[in-house]
Each structure stands twice: as structure tokens, then as C-alpha cells.
Amino acid sequence: MKEMLYPLKFEPILKDKIWGGQKLKALLNKRSNLPNIGESWEISDVEGDTSIVANGNLKNQSLKELLETYKSDLIGKKNYNIFGNKFPLLIKFIDAKKDLSIQLHPNDELAAERHDSFGKTEMWYVMQADDDANLIVGFNQEMTPEKYLRHLEDKTLTKILNFDKIKTGDTYFIEVGRLHAIGAGVMLTEIQQTSDITYRVYDWDRVDDEGNERELHNDLAIDAFDFNMPDNFRVQYQIEENTSNGMVSCPYFTTNFLHITKPILKQNTKDSFFIYICVEGEAMIETETGTELIKKGETVLLPATIETYKITSPNVRLLEVYV
Known part of the structure; x- marks a missing residue:
């Protein structure tokens, strides 16, 4: 089993x-x-x-x-x-x-x-x-x-x-x-x-x-080499609190920025795993199958079967990645 x-x-x-x-x-x-x-x-x-x-x-x-x-x-x-x-x-x-x-x-x-x-x-x-x-x-x-x-x-x-x-x-x-x-x-x-x-x-x-x-x-x-690429490599993104702010979306991955200051509920509607990379602070990620603390410099993988989860922190910055 x-x-x-x-x-x-x-x-x-x-x-x-x-x-x-x-x-x-x-x-x-x-x-x-x-x-x-x-x-x-x-x-x-x-x-x-x-x-x-x-x-x-x-x-x-x-x-x-x-x-x-x-x-x-x-x-x-x-x-x-x-x-x-x-x-x-x-x-x-x-x-x-x-x-x-x-x-x-x-x-x-x-x-x-x-x-x-x-x-x-x-x-x-x-x-x-x-x-x-x-x-x-x-x-x-x-x-x-x-x-x-x-x-x-x-x-x-x-x-x-x-x-x-x-x-x-x-x-x-x-x-x-x-x-x-x-x-x-x-x-x-x-x-x-x-x-x-x-x-x-x-x-x-x-x-x-x-x-x-x-x-x-x-x-x-x-x-x-691709010598004809435009200078479009600098990524501009919003930092609105408690929501996913789009950073990069390409055929290989999508990355969002999250600045979380209160508990937020997330729904996985993407038919994908989600990866959270903690770049500042720490947060608790609660799911039906387990709860995990993520601190600065840590990474956690949420399998695709986890549909609903809560992220709780008074002040954390995360990168959110999926394919």
C-alpha cells in the first residue's frame, strides 16, 4: 500500500x-x-x-x-x-x-x-x-x-x-x-x-x-547563440501582499512572488505540483496530509494531489513555482 x-x-x-x-x-x-x-x-x-x-x-x-x-x-x-x-x-x-x-x-x-x-x-x-x-x-x-x-x-x-x-x-x-x-x-x-x-x-x-x-x-x-535577442531579460513584477504576483511564465515553468502577512488559503487548479522557495522569513504550510514549516533557504514540494492548503505567516516572502 x-x-x-x-x-x-x-x-x-x-x-x-x-x-x-x-x-x-x-x-x-x-x-x-x-x-x-x-x-x-x-x-x-x-x-x-x-x-x-x-x-x-x-x-x-x-x-x-x-x-x-x-x-x-x-x-x-x-x-x-x-x-x-x-x-x-x-x-x-x-x-x-x-x-x-x-x-x-x-x-x-x-x-x-x-x-x-x-x-x-x-x-x-x-x-x-x-x-x-x-x-x-x-x-x-x-x-x-x-x-x-x-x-x-x-x-x-x-x-x-x-x-x-x-x-x-x-x-x-x-x-x-x-x-x-x-x-x-x-x-x-x-x-x-x-x-x-x-x-x-x-x-x-x-x-x-x-x-x-x-x-x-x-x-x-x-x-x-541567439545574437538577435531583445534586451527583455529584466523581470518587472508587483508585490501586492497575500496574493500570487506573476514574475515569469514560459513553456517550462511559471514563477510567482508572494509576500504573505496573514493566513491565506490556496487552491491548486493547475494539474501540477507546486514548489515553494522561502527567500525571507518563515511560514507554515498546512494540508490535509501534513503540515510543514518552511524557513529562509528552504524549499518544499507540494504534490499535484494536494488541492487545498493554507499558508500562514506574519511576514514571509516566497517564490511559487509550477509547470
Whole structure:
């Protein structure tokens, strides 16, 4: 007999990165002895990095096992028809103590052909930024493949990149084919398709402890660029209290912003799971099958079978995600 589904939390999968720091430990209470924690994968079905349930009767089961057992009850009928036993989203917290590499991601077609993977459309929500921290998104001028390759060859790529100074709450939508990088001093939430395919085009000429430069993927990247994208990557959204404010809606996910100051009742009418990411404060999520406290830096998955639930908090900020 199958256990009833309830609000699910997962063990964070922590990643040591050459550019990582200690904010995920200090600000989000992630437990680790890693020296440079760059990423905390909150919900993942990436091969080799599958999330493990941390709470309740299904504790220690993997996300993959849950999908095989519960199928559409976990992710919704339409999602299961499309994705089968593959969870469609990857949720991360990222701490960049140093600049990340300049990179881009392939679309679904290229990723499937080359890597047997989904593409990697993603969005960022800035949780904390040091003074003068920035994100690199796109170019600061009109670009052609020829002009881009000339700057890459001449090691003058940074002259044509667009640097945006940022603050907490800033949100960016990063479509496939767009050059981007997280700058030093930024901690953010990343919501993306389930994919770990990144084409690195420049890494600031840095080397690892053994003097080796990280691998670049310029031969693959040139075909993945979309040089004609408009500068529409900055997301504008309302912050009306106690309701879902639209941020990003694309074929791969929808993300809303909630600032909750009193108990609210929610109805799931989307035939989808819902993910809540706590970016400030804490809240209680009450359902018929279980109640879960979610604190800053935590993520909870509500299975598609949970139709009605209550979120209670005097002051919490959440990202609400579904497919």
C-alpha cells in the first residue's frame, strides 16, 4: 500500500565550486564542511544528483523512486504525459564569492541531439548582493557572430558584455542562447529546466590548484547563440501582499512572488505540483496530509494531489513555482 503524499522536503545537494563561498552556510543555514560552497541543489532529478526526501514517511526515498511510484499523483497528469518519470525542474541556491564563467545554454533541440538532455531555460531571483555586485546578461551593443568571435580571439570579450548592478529582489529571465554570468558577491535562487548542460566561453583566465585552466566549449557554443535577442531579460513584477504576483511564465515553468502577512488559503487548479522557495522569513504550510514549516533557504514540494492548503505567516516572502 502506497503512503499518502504530503509536503515534501529534500536533502540539499551541496556543490564545491572554484568560485563558491560561505553564504549558503552563513545566511541559509546549509550544513557543510566544504571550503567553497557554490551551489545547493534543492530539488534535482539530474542523473547522479537525485534528491532524497528529508521528511515524513517517505524519508530516504529518492525523487526518482517517488516518480516511478506516484507518477501523475506527484507531478500532474499533463506533466506526466510529457515528462514521464523525469522531474522537469531543477531548483538551486547559488553563492558566487567570485565571478562565474561567461556561459550560455543550448536549446531543447541542440541539447537533445548532442547530450540527450533538456535545454536549460532558467531564471534568477537575487536574495542578497554585496555593494557593486553585478550580473552579466547579454551584450552592451548589437552583436554579430563575426564581431563576437573577433572579441573572443582578441581576449576583449568583457568590453562588449552588459553588466547590470543589482539589489535584493531583482529578477532575471535567462533564455537559451543568451550569454550570461553571475558576478562576485551575489547569492540567488535559480529555477531551471532539469539540465546540467553549460557551454563555458570564458573563465577570466583563472586556473585550478594544479595550474590547469577549466575547459571551454567555444566550438559547441557558437551554434547555440541567439545574437538577435531583445534586451527583455529584466523581470518587472508587483508585490501586492497575500496574493500570487506573476514574475515569469514560459513553456517550462511559471514563477510567482508572494509576500504573505496573514493566513491565506490556496487552491491548486493547475494539474501540477507546486514548489515553494522561502527567500525571507518563515511560514507554515498546512494540508490535509501534513503540515510543514518552511524557513529562509528552504524549499518544499507540494504534490499535484494536494488541492487545498493554507499558508500562514506574519511576514514571509516566497517564490511559487509550477509547470
